[in-house]
Amino acid sequence: MSLETPLHKVGGLGSAHSGVGHFMRQRITAIALIPLTVWFAVSALGLIGAKEVSELIFLSNPLNAVLLGTFILISLYHLAMGLREVVVDYVPHEGFKLFLMLLNYGFAIAVAAACLFALARISIV
Amino acid sequence: MAEHPQKVRPLSPHLTIYRWPVTMATSITHRMTGVALAGGMLLVAWWLIAVSYGPETFNFFNSMLATPIGQVVLFGFAWALAYHLVNGIRHLAWDFGYGFALPTANKTGVLVFVLSLLLAGGFFALAYLGKGGYYQ
Numbered sequence: 486m487s488l489e490t491p492l493h494k495v496g497g498l499g500s501a502h503s504g505v506g507h508f509m510r511q512r513i514t515a516i517a518l519i520p521l522t523v524w525f526a527v528s529a530l531g532l533i534g535a536k537e538v539s540e541l542i543f544l545s546n547p548l549n550a551v552l553l554g555t556f557i558l559i560s561l562y563h564l565a566m567g568l569r570e571v572v573v574d575y576v577p578h579e580g581f582k583l584f585l586m587l588l589n590y591g592f593a594i595a596v597a598a599a600c601l602f603a604l605a606r607i608s609i610v
Numbered sequence: 611m612a613e614h615p616q617k618v619r620p621l622s623p624h625l626t627i628y629r630w631p632v633t634m635a636t637s638i639t640h641r642m643t644g645v646a647l648a649g650g651m652l653l654v655a656w657w658l659i660a661v662s663y664g665p666e667t668f669n670f671f672n673s674m675l676a677t678p679i680g681q682v683v684l685f686g687f688a689w690a691l692a693y694h695l696v697n698g699i700r701h702l703a704w705d706f707g708y709g710f711a712l713p714t715a716n717k718t719g720v721l722v723f724v725l726s727l728l729l730a731g732g733f734f735a736l737a738y739l740g741k742g743g744y745y746q
């Protein structure tokens with residue numbers, strides 16, 4: 486027996502087993518990422534490979550640290566949703582699909598944790 | 611009982627049969643750059659960890675970036691980001707109902723490739739010259 490209404494059931498019949506919420510979240514994060522990516526590319530990416538002092542000065546500025554952390558978190562959220570879509574498109578095998586999903590979310594959480602920890606170490610002295 | 615015939619059924623024409631239109635190329639490239647940016651996030655994590663641990667790890671990270679492979683990776687990251695940004699905006703315009711007519715989508719598709727290369731060149735130049743972080 487299922488407690489789902491028929492409407493709720495058909496809503497989840499695609500290979501993703503979910504409805505339009507994921508589509509909207511992908512778009513909302515995409516819109517947020519437009520200004521953040523421009524900022525990231527010009528200031529942070531542009532700094533990769535520069536002298537250590539310049540990077541430390543840049544990263545210990547709270548505004549930069551918060552913007553970078555926000556860029557990283559929203560990117561990883563958008564990335565995890567995007568990769569999920571790629572996996573459900575190409576991987577029909579349920580077990581392997583589950584494995585890739587766990588890998589996907591594990592990756593996003595691990596990278597987020599590592600980045601935030603490193604950022605905190607740099608900017609909170 | 612009705613037996614199901616085990617004949618090989620014809621498939622509808624698939625990827626390999628078509629001449630590649632611009633829209634198909636931009637679509638798969640959006641997906642590939644999205645997946646490649648997962649690697650970009652790893653690079654960002656490595657960068658921040660290297661900076662946070664002090665001069666030794668920092669110098670090692672920088673020396674890796676300075677190798678030819680490192681420079682290719684950095685340019686690839688800059689380009690993937692630029693392409694995904696520009697084409698992502700094109701995607702969002704479609705979602706709001708703009709630019710979906712085929713002639714328009716073909717033109718914006720070519721524009722996306724050109725713009726993304728120009729932008730990537732700019733991003734990479736900033737990184738290459740160490741001029742990021744508000745031009746210090």
Ligand code: HEM
Pocket residue numbers: 511512515516518519522560561563564566567568570571640641642643644645647648651691694695698699701702
């Ligand atoms: C620069 C701002 C960005 C914009 C405007 C943007 C926009 C979009 C849009 C509209 C989609 C949906 C495409 C579709 O439905 O076919 C998408 C998919 C995706 N994005 Fe982004 N994105 C941005 C940044 C990023 C970043 C930084 C990453 C990675 C860290 C990323 C990874 C992905 C992935 C993996 C997908 C799924 C690809 C697919 O389903 O084909 N995006 N992006």
